[in-house]
Amino acid sequence: xxxxxxxxxxxxxxxxxxxxxxxxxxxxxxxxxxxxxxxxxxxxxxxxxxxxxxxxxxxxxxxxxxxxxxxxxxxxxxxxxxxxxxxxxxxxxxxxxxxxxxxxxxxxxxxxxxxxxxxxxxxxxxxxxx
Amino acid sequence: xxxxxxxxxxxxxxxxxxxxxxxxxxxxxxxxxxxxxxxxxxxxxxxxxxxxxxxxxxxxxxxxxxxxxxxxxxxxxxxxxxxxxxxxxxxxxxxxxxxxxxxxxxxxxxxxxxxxxxxxxxxxxxxxxxxxxxxxxxxxxxxxxxxxxxxxxxxxxxxxxxxxxxxxxxxxxxxxxxxxxxxxxxxxxxxxxxxxxxxxxxxxxxxxxxxxxxxxxxxxxxxxxxxxxxxxxxxxxxxxxxxxxxxxxxxxxxxxxxxxxxxxxxxxxxxxxxxxxxxxxxxxxxxxxxxxxxxxxxxxxxxxxxxxxxxxxxxxxxxxxxxxxxxxxxxxxxxxxxxxxxxxxxxxxxxxxxxxxxxxxxxxxxxxxxxxxxxxxxxxxxxxxxxxxxxxxxxxxxxxxxxxxxxxxxxxxxxxxxxxxxxxxxxxxxxxxxxxxxxxxxxxxxxxxxxxxxxxxxxxxxxxxxxxxxxxxxxxxxxxxxxxxxxxxxxxxxxxxxxxxxxxxxxxxxxxxxxxxxxxxxxxxxxxxxxxxxxxxxxxxxxxxxxxxxxxxxxxxxxxxxxxxxxxxxxxxxxx
Ligand SMILES: [Mg+2]
Numbered sequence: 001x002x003x004x005x006x007x008x009x010x011x012x013x014x015x016x017x018x019x020x021x022x023x024x025x026x027x028x029x030x031x032x033x034x035x036x037x038x039x040x041x042x043x044x045x046x047x048x049x050x051x052x053x054x055x056x057x058x059x060x061x062x063x064x065x066x067x068x069x070x071x072x073x074x075x076x077x078x079x080x081x082x083x084x085x086x087x088x089x090x091x092x093x094x095x096x097x098x099x100x101x102x103x104x105x106x107x108x109x110x111x112x113x114x115x116x117x118x119x120x121x122x123x124x125x126x127x128x129x130x
Numbered sequence: 131x132x133x134x135x136x137x138x139x140x141x142x143x144x145x146x147x148x149x150x151x152x153x154x155x156x157x158x159x160x161x162x163x164x165x166x167x168x169x170x171x172x173x174x175x176x177x178x179x180x181x182x183x184x185x186x187x188x189x190x191x192x193x194x195x196x197x198x199x200x201x202x203x204x205x206x207x208x209x210x211x212x213x214x215x216x217x218x219x220x221x222x223x224x225x226x227x228x229x230x231x232x233x234x235x236x237x238x239x240x241x242x243x244x245x246x247x248x249x250x251x252x253x254x255x256x257x258x259x260x261x262x263x264x265x266x267x268x269x270x271x272x273x274x275x276x277x278x279x280x281x282x283x284x285x286x287x288x289x290x291x292x293x294x295x296x297x298x299x300x301x302x303x304x305x306x307x308x309x310x311x312x313x314x315x316x317x318x319x320x321x322x323x324x325x326x327x328x329x330x331x332x333x334x335x336x337x338x339x340x341x342x343x344x345x346x347x348x349x350x351x352x353x354x355x356x357x358x359x360x361x362x363x364x365x366x367x368x369x370x371x372x373x374x375x376x377x378x379x380x381x382x383x384x385x386x387x388x389x390x391x392x393x394x395x396x397x398x399x400x401x402x403x404x405x406x407x408x409x410x411x412x413x414x415x416x417x418x419x420x421x422x423x424x425x426x427x428x429x430x431x432x433x434x435x436x437x438x439x440x441x442x443x444x445x446x447x448x449x450x451x452x453x454x455x456x457x458x459x460x461x462x463x464x465x466x467x468x469x470x471x472x473x474x475x476x477x478x479x480x481x482x483x484x485x486x487x488x489x490x491x492x493x494x495x496x497x498x499x500x501x502x503x504x505x506x507x508x509x510x511x512x513x514x515x516x517x518x519x520x521x522x523x524x525x526x527x528x529x530x531x532x533x534x535x536x537x538x539x540x541x542x543x544x545x546x547x548x549x550x551x552x553x554x555x556x557x558x559x560x561x562x563x564x565x566x567x568x569x570x571x572x573x574x575x576x577x578x579x580x581x582x583x584x585x586x587x588x589x590x591x592x593x594x595x596x597x598x599x600x601x602x603x604x605x606x607x608x609x610x611x612x613x614x615x616x617x618x619x620x621x622x623x624x625x626x627x628x629x630x631x632x633x634x635x636x637x638x639x640x641x642x643x644x645x646x647x648x649x650x651x652x653x654x655x656x657x658x659x660x661x662x663x664x665x666x667x668x669x670x671x672x673x674x675x676x677x678x679x680x681x682x683x684x685x686x687x688x689x690x691x692x693x694x695x696x697x698x699x700x701x702x703x704x705x706x
Pocket of ligand 1: 012013014056057058059085485
């Protein structure tokens with residue numbers, strides 16, 4: 001309904017979180033596609049040109065980092081935010097060896113998520129121009 | 131997690147180590163002393179007795195030898211005097227009816243040979259003194275036929291006779307040497323007397339420097355020669371040998387002092403030569419040696435005891451220090467193992483709390499969006515809000531499960547046996563944390579519980595700890611997707627819980643070592659190698675056991691067996 005909706009791929013094994021968060025994000029300018037497994041996300045990314053991704057770190061099957069690396073093979077301009085339940089203290093830039101643009105700690109305020117997603121989107125746009 | 135089992139015992143461990151080493155030291159010292167000092171004492175006593183015996187024997191022998199050599203001197207002296215008298219028959223002055231000049235010449239001859247000759251007399255066979263020269267001229271014509279010596283000489287086979295000391299026909303003590311000679315089928319007797327001081331010179335020379343005392347006694351025990359301070363001549367000797375021939379030695383105790391007495395009978399006349407030596411002098415050399423030996427023995431014993439005590443104390447202190455250090459290290463490792471486990475646990479629990487929290491915040495955000503007129507969220511009245519609230523409640527209780535589990539694991543108390551169902555314990559662990567964790571690691575959990583499993587008396591928390599540790603190990607051993615099978619069964623005596631994984635497995639060499647402390651197959655930093663060894667301790671304390679089977683590349687299976695304790699056996703079980 002909004003103009004220039006951002007295509008967001010949202011991957012998390014927690015179905016309730018996936019459901020509620022996607023509903024909130026879709027009211028805030030995102031075109032959210034949700035999947036609960038990394039493998040499904042990789043398959044989906046092959047057919048759909050996503051702008052950004054938000055991926056859970058720990059999932060059954062392939063984890064967040066691995067999923068992201070596989071997606072980036074299909075979509076090299078895509079930037080992503082990784083959500084983690086326990087790994088990192090505090091939010092901020094992802095570690096150097098990570099494929100992610102930013103890391104966020106669960107649970108996270110909506111504003112922070114929006115800010116991170118927007119930053120990631122800006123980066124994607126920059127990637128495309130370059 | 132919750133290694134309260136061992137760590138709390140550390141201070142009492144230290145005490146028991148100290149006590150053990152104190153006892154060890156005492157035992158070592160006692161045995162070393164017993165093993166060393168006792169044989170040494172026995173050896174010493176043997177040598178001492180042997181030495182004593184030999185020395186006494188030697189001193190007796192010495193005194194006997196002295197007595198015999200002195201006797202030989204006396205015998206020889208007497209033989210010579212006898213020969214001197216016989217010689218008179220062969221000299222030129224000899225006549226059957228001697229004049230006074232002849233007799234004087236005889237005396238002069240004798241005295242020329244030996245000054246001990248006092249006089250000389252010549253007797254016919256009827257005992258009449260027919261010639262005499264010497265200081266007692268009244269003895270001329272004296273009739274000796276009634277005298278003992280004369281009768282003996284004439285009656286015996288031997289042609290000479292040496293008398294005991296007596297006064298005879300004069301007032302001066304003397305002894306007589308008489309010889310008989312057959313001339314023209316008729317006996318003639320030559321006799322001479324000798325003074326009592328005859329033996330003085332060579333007796334004194336024998337005594338000189340030896341602290342011995344020589345005397346002569348006759349058959350009746352009367353002194354024939356004696357030193358003035360022991361007695362007078364013809365007095366009864368204080369010692370008379372029992373034997374009347376040969377040689378002997380005796381120990382005489384008298385007036386508080388013991389004396390060694392050697393005697394030997396003369397061959398020329400029935401006299402005994404007696405040599406006395408006070409025992410204190412006999413043994414004076416031995417006493418000196420004995421003092422040296424005893425004092426050196428005591429010094430050596432003191433040195434031995436000192437060395438044994440010192441080295442035993444030193445060595446046990448060294449070993450004790452090593453053991454204490456090792457124990458301290460073990461304690462630290464157990465502590466770090468506990469910390470490592472706590473680290474793993476906190477990460478898992480944080481994950482399991484943060485996920486429900488994120489569901490709660492996002493779902494409450496949805497409700498907020500529904501109530502916000504600016505946001506066009508689908509809203510169909512209170513029904514849709516209640517649906518969201520249910521999601522929140524569900525997430526909140528899910529978080530509670532994790533914290534409950536955490537509280538239970540961290541709860542510290544002494545081992546407490548309660549009736550437990552092992553199926554329930556396994557499920558508590560699975561629902562609390564592990565199942566979700568395994569799901570994240572692509573591990574499928576199969577349950578194969580015996581429904582009729584009997585309840586057993588165990589410490590709930592400690593068994594949880596053991597099983598959780600086994601599940602962690604099983605999970606860690608599976609690198610990719612895999613299966614963990616939890617199974618329970620029982621026989622008459624035991625309840626068996628097996629945890630089987632489809633992980634990396636172990637070879638037989640690894641399998642032998644896994645229950646040893648500090649052995650780990652995990653990569654560095656992941657495991658301390660104490661989990662299984664602590665599990666063994668915990669199970670031993672409950673009379674349980676643990677077995678492992680593994681095939682490299684296929685997987686491992688650990689089976690925990692716990693005894694079924696029925697009512698009435700509970701007390702017995704609790705003692706262990
Ligand atoms: Mg997750």
